[in-house]
Amino acid sequence: MKIRFAADILRRLGEELNPSIDRGILELVKNSYDADALMCTVELANADQPGGHIVIKDDGDGMTSHDIEDGWLVLGRSIKEQRTRTRLGRVPAGNKGLGRLAALRMGSRVLLTTRPRTEKASEYNLLIDWDEYKGVELVDDVLLNLEPEPRRTGDKHGTEIQIENLRSKIGRREVKRLAREMLLLADPFGDDPKGFKPILKAPEFEDLEALVQNRYFQDADFHLIAKIDKDGRVSAQVLDWRDAILYSADHDELASKKNKLRYACPELTFELWTFLWRTSSFVARSAPMKDSKAWVEAFGGVHIYQNGLRVTPYGDPGNDWLDMNLSRVRSPEERPSTNNSIGRVLFNDAGSLLVQKTDRSGFIESDTFLEIRDYAQDALDWMAGRRMEEAQKRREHEKAEVTSKTAETRRQSDAAMEDLPKEAKETIKKAFRDERDAVDKEIQHYQQEIQLYRTLSTAGITSATFAHESAGNPIKVIDQSIATVERRARTHLPEVYESQLKKPVDRIKGATGSLSVLGKATLKLLDHEKRRPARVEIHEVIDKVLGTYAPFLDPRHIAVDAQYCDASPYLRGSEAAVESIVTNLINNSVAAFERSENKERKILIKTEVTNGYLRLRVADSGPGIEEISKREIWLPGRTTRKNGTGLGLTIVRDTVKDLGGEVDAIEHGEFGGAEIFIQLPILGV
Amino acid sequence: MPILTQGRRINRVLVVDDEPGSRDGFSESIEDLGLDVVCEPGPMDDPDSFIASLCGKADAVLSDFRLRVIGHYSNFDGDRLVATCYQHQIPALLCSSFTDASTVIDRSLMRFIPVFLPTTTPQPEDIEAGFIRCVEEFAGNLPPSRRPWRTLIHIHDVDDSMEGLFHVILPGWNVREKIPLWRDHLPANIQPLVQPGKWLHAQVNIGAEEYQDLYFDEWETE
Known part of the structure; x- marks a missing residue:
């Protein structure tokens, strides 16, 4: 006897586990990546209505009959699970095959054509007709026929999957999302010429592709580069838009708050480009402000690339895994948000320290993942702290500058008045003097007001200190002493206490009670x-x-x-x-x-x-x-x-x-x- | 007359307070209970040395919360001292009228502080009841308000205006009350996990009626 699966399991695993159409197609694109393809095209034909079809084509290593039978057709296990690197040194990204099943079941038929790199003359064709599974009881009641054929001259190795007769349409929003995900899949911001280039044949993709290729990194006001080395030691620096170093920090400075000797995660790089988009300072940049804004709007957020491939949903619209927006709300000054910055976390993880959830909704939140997030947030905190210091200095400098500018302006206006005709000069001079006196008085008034606030704050701080002190010591001693007097007098001199001591004792207790209440009231105000x-x-x-x-x-x-x-x-x-x-x-x-x-x-x-x-x-x-x-x-x-x-x-x-x-x-x-x-x-x- | 409970005899109490006048005040309450009193003149470097020096000197301890207001008396506060006594099975009471005591106290230590009298004028009968309560706990008789339970803890917010302060909510205790905690009172491996929205587990005495009486101990990373 053995456990067998009802044919209906394919529907359950395929459709019900699949979070979205674009995720399913992306799984097939990742299969191409695992097959060492350099190019992978996804073509949608009449997909905006049911009955259309999708073709996914790559120039990868293709599959032999063995690969198809023992890998591609086996659900729940992938030959990539062995985690051995591919011929091009890639760490396989494919999962247990469920995402692939979901994509293949988007239509009623799938036609697989593959030409293995290791068999120069072979081509294999396989047709899966999902309707055949409707009429049978068990999955293995349907036999699939793999047809080997001689390869036509000139046909290069690779795989083509045609999903026919789509069950439902793929809407514009889904196409746009798919285009974005395909573009971001293989770190388009990197400069790897041997990198994987997935392409979607759709107008939405062309628009986004043009946008992604423009890359406005060089126009960012701040570029954070934060690294963790192989020993878990960290470093960070912030560059300006001219690539000049503004701030840098070593492990001791970055980890001082949490007193960490090392971060327990793989070697990684976290980069974040932040844009201020201030009209006054956005000059001499490579493109108008609106271009970089559109670019960040399309691709902003902090993306994670594990072994060269993007892991969703980090950096997707609405995903703020570093709580950047929350931090910005709490402290808006000098904090980046997902709306004005773009970033990536890159790391290689051949040892599978980080495992993605089965439904592809991110990593399982292991200690390693939390540590990565922790470090990225620590680096952001550090950058915010440095920028705050800088802002404070700037304000002080501006204050000094305003004073000197005022003096200079006054000198200039005095000089200008000397050139006026004699009859007008005195009148205008007087008007200027009156105006200056009024402004000076106003300034003097504000200065006095500020001083008054400062004096009162000092009085408040001092009274709080005294309130702590009086509650803690002198009142405590009086309270304790009078309590002893009361207790002992009641015991040893009950009559004398009632007639002669009770009133003064109660008076002292009442007075110390009031004193301590007043002290507490002061402290309560400061809560x-x-x-x-x-x-x-x-x-x-x-x-x-x-x-x-x-x-x-x-x-x-x-x-x-x-x-x-x-x-x-x-x-x-x-x-x-x-x-x-x-x-x-x-x-x-x-x-x-x-x-x-x-x-x-x-x-x-x-x-x-x-x-x-x-x-x-x-x-x-x-x-x-x-x-x-x-x-x-x-x-x-x-x-x-x-x-x-x-x-x-x-x-x-x-x-x-x-x-x-x-x-x-x-x-x-x-x-x-x-x-x-x-x-x-x-x-x- | 000594206190006799659970086969234990408390005859002499050590009073700890950095203010000499206050030590005398506490002493008089204890004397009126019929117990002998010795006062700790300080200085005290660490709780363990204090415990070592206690041997043969006293059977129980009564300590004020703030021990570092007057210089050169102690390097630690009364909460640590009383908790250390408890861990060495020495009956100890903590007293304070310090307004912020319940906010600043280390809540992991509260597990080892069975009696916290919010006054500096404890009556002799309160002191006696407090020592008896300590000895009961040493015998394993914890009242419902002091029993630990594995409790789900929600990190509600991290207070940016006060370094290290954050608030938690215990759905199993009171979903409405935010409880202030300090990051540096947590074990080192838990501190990095303090982030808004995070859920953690720890041992908490959720039978307590007031948040001031809650303790948090044995935090879990998973």
């Missing part, structure tokens, strides 16, 4: 997690701020009335932004109460949602906006409070603007004091 953009639930943030402020507001007899709308409005932004709005408005009210004779200290916080906007009102029972105009309260440094920074409401205004909202105020609102209105666009409720 870096809050600065990350995310969905922000506005009511939750207000509640958190009020919770933090409670131990501060209660002793001051300040009552907060929070009236929220009947919804949960949220926006996309950072929690820190919303928090800084609410915190500064509360601080503003608290400061106002100190100037107020009104004994009732109330803050109203009210939210409403209308037409996609959140309206936040903060009103207090303080003295209102007095001695300063309503317009001026938003300006930096404007305050009626001695030693006030005058920055609180400026921060509120700037933050609201950043969130796409608006601010307004009235001098005396619902509670008699100032009332501030904030309107913020929200994502939902």
Whole structure:
């Protein structure tokens, strides 16, 4: 007895395992590569409708009857699995024959004609009629007839496969994809004259072929070359568009972050060409910007070439296996994306360290593959870091340059004015002087504002340090000591404790409690997690701020009335932004109460949602906006409070603007004091 | 009066804290429990030398979390010290009111820290219960909140604004809560695998109610 296969297995293996038509045809093209062909043409005839046919023809070594019987017709095992190199030293790329089956089953008949290089006078023909399998029970019930024929004079070795009577049409999109894959298959960016040249006879291919042959590498602004040697040691350099080295790094620098002694993967080269396409700097290049853009659009992404042949889907549209786009979103400055760069990872892997998945959807994610990806990402990180440093230097240089340019411009305009007629000269000179004074004042104002922000940042950092310190040491010691006093007095002097010690002990505990809460509040403001953009639930943030402020507001007899709308409005932004709005408005009210004779200290916080906007009102029972105009309260440094920074409401205004909202105020609102209105666009409720 | 549990006797406790006043504060709580106290004056170079020096000096340890604020006291923090004690079967408690303790603590060490009191004024009865809990764990009696389970871990994001910080989600624990972890707290072979979207396995006490109590240990590469 033996296991046998139903004829239907061919349909299941062929059609159901096949990811797409182009992948199937590519498998046949890879067969040609394995047969040491230099050329392989794929011709589609009337393939845009069912019933058409496909011819795949190569100038490879052809097959003997033995090769056909024991290799080509055996599914699930390929003679190439032995991984011995071919006559031309190629590492076979063919798989278990399932992709080939899928391609052959695209039509109802297949005609194979092959002329082996080792048998100069032979030609073999084999016809497979898939319809014959419909009427039988088992696969081996159909006998195939291999017909040897004498070779006609002049016919060279090679193989031709004709797939006839296609079951379905091959659409334009599939042809375009096939054209792209065939072009990219054998590293068209390399310069190997003995390289494999697959050609698709279709207009789409000609367009793309013209594009691929143009090769705009030389116009890229940055060319990263990152290598791993046979010992797993790495190096990298970045060249500019003139091939001058901009940066280079050895293993220690590249691997320092992860402290790796070696990368456990085969010797490889990763190259990436990145284009900036800035009109101002894209000069003296070989072609207009639009050409290189079209080229990158067609072939961009980072492709992987294993043993000279491309492995899909790496570098396909939508495939970002190095997470370049994600990194660029997180840090847009100086990071390449798949839209502005093209790259390749080349390596030889005769030992099959990397194995492709059966459905040809990439490599099995082994440690070796992960290591390759890791290195490519490390190299990209390194390049981004160097470019960031460069950008920082550039900004500093630009700043210095602007100052010197301003001085030069002023000298030139002064000189030009000397040539003016006497009567006009004084008038124009005065106008210039006034204009310069105004600009100087504006600059001075901005400089003061920057300095104020820096001073406040320093104050914030210092108070955070003190907050850590006070929670960690002095308050801890007071807490522990008073806890001992309380515990021991309760045990040994219960009556005296209740009548004479309990009150002062409770006072100390209350005071240290408040102190530590204030310290924690400072630290909470600095929680870096809050600065990350995310969905922000506005009511939750207000509640958190009020919770933090409670131990501060209660002793001051300040009552907060929070009236929220009947919804949960949220926006996309950072929690820190919303928090800084609410915190500064509360601080503003608290400061106002100190100037107020009104004994009732109330803050109203009210939210409403209308037409996609959140309206936040903060009103207090303080003295209102007095001695300063309503317009001026938003300006930096404007305050009626001695030693006030005058920055609180400026921060509120700037933050609201950043969130796409608006601010307004009235001098005396619902509670008699100032009332501030904030309107913020929200994502939902 | 000594604590007697599982055939073990705890009579003398070593107090570890870089602040001398705080050492006295902890000591008084322990004294009120009826135990003897010795204070560690420092300096301490590494946890193993500390353990070696402990022999015969004390039966248990109570340590603050931050031991490096005041200079020349210790080269390591209380989490490492308490975990090392646990691995040598010495009952040890960790105390702290440090706000960020739960964020910065090494979560692989949390497996060996059965009691983390979030206060610097522990009551004598809390200290006693803590030591008893340690000894119970040495005997293999882990409460459900401390039992390890092989757990699927999803790397949610890598925080670019804070070097080495990343967040994970444990679908088997709480699909909504992102837990902060530090890359340098992971074994060296796991660190390169920290990438957004990656799925890994480790031993985690998913019976814990709060994320602060979770530990992550025995990470797997596959």
